[in-house]
Amino acid sequence: MVLYTLYDLVERNLPELAEKPAVVLGNTEVTYGELARRAEALAAWLHDRGIGRGDRVAIYLHKSIEEVIATFAVARIGAIIVNVSYQRTMRQLDYVVRDCQVRLLFTDRRSAIIAQKAGALSSVQHVVVVGTSDGIANATAWDDVPQSGEAPSSRPVDADLASLHYTSGSTGMPKGVMTTHLNLLDGTYRVADYLRNCAEDRILGLVSLSAPWGLLQITTMFLKGGTVVLQPVAIPAEIVRTIIAKNVTGMAAFPVTWIDVVAYLQQEPARMPSLRYITSSGGKIPLPALEAMPKALPGVHVYLTYGLTEAFRSTVLPPDRFRDKMGSLGRPCRNVDVFVIDPVKGVCGPGEQGELIHRGTLVTKGYWGDPEATAQSFRPCEALRPLIGDEIVHYSGDIVRIDDEGFLWFVERADSVIKCSGYRVSPTEVEDIVHRSRLVNHVVAFGVEDDALGQVVHIAVSAEDRDVDVNGLMQFCRHNMPTFMIPQKVHIWEGRMPIAGTGKIDRCAVVDACLNKDRKANH
Amino acid sequence: MPLARAALVEYIISTFDLEQKEVDDNTTLFSDGLLDSFCMVSLISYIESEAGIKFRPTEVNLDNLDSVARILAFIERKSG
Secondary structure (H helix, E strand, C coil): CCCCCHHHHHHCCCCCCCCCEEEEECCEEEEHHHHHHHHHHHHHHHHHCCCCCCCEEEEECCCCHHHHHHHHHHHHCCCEEEECCCCCCHHHHHHHHHHCCCCEEEEEHHHHHHHHHCCCCCCCCEEEEECCCCCCCCEEEHHHCCCCCCCCCCCCCCCCEEEEEEECCCCCCCEEEEEEHHHHHHHHHHHHHHCCCCCCCEEEECCCCCCHHHHHHHHHHHHHCCEEEECCCCCHHHHHHHHHHCCCCEEEECHHHHHHHHHHHHHCCCCCCCCCEEEECCCCCCHHHHHHHHHHCCCCEEEEEEEECCEEEEEEECHHHCCCCCCCCEEECCCCEEEEEECCCEECCCCCEEEEEEECCCECCCECCCHHHHHHHEECCHHHHHHHCCCCEEEEEEEEEECCCCCEEEEEECCCCEEECCEEECHHHHHHHHHHCCCCCEEEEEEEEECCCEEEEEEEEECCCCCCCHHHHHHHHHHHCCHHHCCCEEEECCCCCCECCCCCECHHHHHHHHHHHHHHHCC | CCCCHHHHHHHHHHHCCCCHHHCCCCCCCCCCCCCCHHHHHHHHHHHHHHHCCCCCHHHCCHHHHCCHHHHHHHHHHHHC
16 A cells, blocks of 8 residues: 555554554553544544544644544544644643634643633634533533544545644744645654664654654554554653563653653663664753663664754664764764755865755645745755755754764754753743743843753843842743743843843843853852 | 641642642642653652652652652651
8 A cells, every 4th residue: 555644554554453552551552443443433523523624623632542543533534733732831722723723622621621711712613622521612522422433535645734743933932834744754754764663663652742753653653563652651760661561662752851761770770671772852862871871771772863843854873873973963864865054155065064954855844824934944045056956945943063974963053942851942932921920121031051951941030120029930930831941040130131233132142141150150 | 757738739739830629639640641740850859858758760650659649658658
């Protein structure tokens, strides 16, 4: 069977693997046959409710079997999956729902009630609630959706949008990256290829499906007829327990989890004979943790990877180069072209550095509803014109160096996006929220290097004529921000913040002053 | 030094922005996603400093931490 769309990945396993577990959570196993039945029935129900090709359907659920079924049901009818990370706040969910005009939402009872009280989901036509739906308007309980039924036979094509993945830029609110079935299938082939996935694989489903990488953990297993073992709680003791109990063969996680797991295994060594590989993305794992891996995870192959939501699964550092190229982003995967471009020099060669540019089927279609932001990052490249003409490429915003073997090394960000625990945080989004507290007059948000989390958010605040209520401010942040965005430190700025030539606050001067002060204090 | 139930519940509610009626002795804290693994770190620090105990890495698990009742039972076992 030729595979074009997400749902094809489920169907390719039938009827041969109908009885094989596709998804496992604790003691619950859902076979490929049952997954197909339930996704098809849910797709039929969605169709009856008027959801069709191209409609946006949001999923805001804790990691669960329902989340997987809903994802493939939406794919089956060609609607667009908008998975919002369960760590995001209700306000952010509301923002996403309005930004892309979500018609239907899957969520849990607690979230639905909070949303309803806050008037946050008034633009959504219907809510499917995992749990009881009493007292929730325009809602159907998950268990009340029929478990059998057939959706119309028409299918989306590979050029259709499969999903929107919201991610932050250096300014403004998060944007939805438009991802086609082709983008996802191509990414699936690429990952399954470099990880050498097979039908015997049972991989841990830990990463949120709001990130393309998380979704690919499921799609690679479905491509090969393997099994996904869901891991809702990212605590090292629980992860190790699951790997052992469920004979997990591979695990993907962000650096923050790897740091915790490696530290745990250094104190409490555990034999995990089934574990063949681990893989990481979303930032750098600090050298001390990398160096500890061979001893903490003996015999386990380590695949370090890099990619962006806009151009995912782009480079990989394979296990055989883990040691001698430790810290590198690796080299491009199969079917990926990358170029390192300097605005003056053009295409960079060995030893040179410039912005990493992606070209190929991995490049997604831009940002939903924001042609200006899209045009900034998705555009032709003058230096590449002789090679590929006007073809649209993606400017990553990452400055990298390329070595004589073609391995890439991260240098710095070209913009001010903060990368915390695998999530991108926009400084202006942080500042907007802090302003809403009305507890400060001015705020500058910035990222500070952190060994465990990549970067953490700091804010410098000034309230000019009054004292800053730091406790009140932190309380407000905790109430209004997802956990990864909450500032780790508040710098009180005495007096007025310096103004730059633009008439706006001189952010660089403020950030430099705060960092210098910290450096002196640490000595 | 025993950690009172009321103080623990108050800490959880105020630090993690929950409502009083949402958290009883048996409410699952982590496995259904009410709190995430970021919250675990603060919770552990709090329990260690207030109850005067130290978690071994293998003790940071759902059996010991997934509800107020389990946390209190764990503290009692450690202190006893």
